[in-house]
Amino acid sequence: MVILLDCREGEPDRTGSAATFEGFFDFETGDPRRSGTGIPRLHVGEERLWGFECWWRLDPQREGLTDTDRTDLEESKRLLRGLMRDARRAQRAPRQVV
Numbered sequence: 001m002v003i004l005l006d007c008r009e010g011e012p013d014r015t016g017s018a019a020t021f022e023g024f025f026d027f028e029t030g031d032p033r034r035s036g037t038g039i040p041r042l043h044v045g046e047e048r049l050w051g052f053e054c055w056w057r058l059d060p061q062r063e064g065l066t067d068t069d070r071t072d073l074e075e076s077k078r079l080l081r082g083l084m085r086d087a088r089r090a091q092r093a094p095r096q097v098v
Contacts, residue, residue: 002059003044004069007052016065019044019056 001019006012024038025031027050032038040051055073 001042001056002064002069003042003049004055004057004065005073006049006054008049008054014044014047014049014054017044018059018062018064019049022048 001021003014003017003019006014019042022041022043024033024035025041026033027039042049042051042054042056055076057069
């Protein structure tokens with residue numbers, strides 16, 4: 001696995017780091033769970049990341065972060081910024097009274 005984007009604030013950026021999938025776990029207790037009932041946990045260097053703290057993908061060829069990954073991430077960020085902008089505009093729009 002490779003970390004495509006580390007989404008944590010105030011932590012060292014692990015973008016581009018190799019990771020190992022440890023399985024699915026309960027977020028509060030850390031107990032192992034089955035797929036669909038737990039949260040993925042990744043082992044990166046000396047630390048563990050929850051699957052929702054980063055964007056990641058399988059990397060069976062051990063290519064690391066590729067140019068395609070960078071392009072896809074920039075496109076995803078652009079789309080996300082557009083959605084956030086549209087949501088802010090929708091909140092500011094005057095409501096119509098029927």
